Amino acid sequence: MIDDRNIACASPDARALMAHYDALAATSGETLMARVQAALRLAGHDPARLSCDTVAGIDQLHLGGRAASRSLARLGEVQPGTRLLDVGCGTGGASRLLASEFGCEVTGVDITAAFIELARWLSEATGLAEQTRFLCADAADTPLSAASVEAVWCQHALMNMPDPARVMEEWRRLLRPGGRLLLHEVVAGDNPALLVLPVPWARTAATSHLRRRDQLEAELAKAGFMPVVVRDVTESALAWRKKHSRRESDAVSPAAPLPGPALIFGDDFALMGRNLRDNLAAGKVRILEGVWRTG
Structure with a gap:
């Protein structure tokens, strides 16, 4: 059996990402899963029996939430029975x-x-363990067989990856001939000013690897991915982020709210959300949604 925790901790990049996404484990002394289970109990839910609606706040860690995932799935014409790889799956919501x-x-x-520990438990608790499985691994070096999937899904993950060429090469290895890449990604905007940090994917520049749209498309073309449809969805993403920033800043909240991103990012999350909103509005970042196909 693969010791996936050792795979994840092998590189400095992996350690930097874990320090960002699991920072509260060091300061609180509790694992992410323990914090989420406690929050669910406090909100009156049985952690062993959950619905996808109940856990949506903790498992949709990307702009647009579930609506953005549904939009990408429809754009990519995802069909029942598709064998799909979710790269940078986070807590497994998509x-x-x-x-x-x-x-x-x-x-x-x-x-x-x-994230993988939490994703496995949430799939068990929502009755979806048979249709989903989760591996802790570097996206550029997965323990999966060649030509084993029909589609690769990647939602807000490339901006944390320092070597996209290796990642895209791995995608080509894993995809069957004619396979599809479904991508929903943050890219650098036309405004060259420095990002206001922290943002949800980075507290410092060390874990942020944004590329311009033209750079990303050139890298995909070099890796052998041909565009089917690519569109800029920045305006809808900004509207969504503005709405959620207002909600996060609201002083009146339920006594025991359902788990949300603050359980991952801590008290910094409201600031991260506002900074992302402001970076979007200033043209420092943009959001792409697209489908590519292999030859």
């Missing part, structure tokens, strides 16, 4: 959505061990 709503068989991969 994987479960693709399994429950689109009938896919999904393998999720993430380099953060705490």
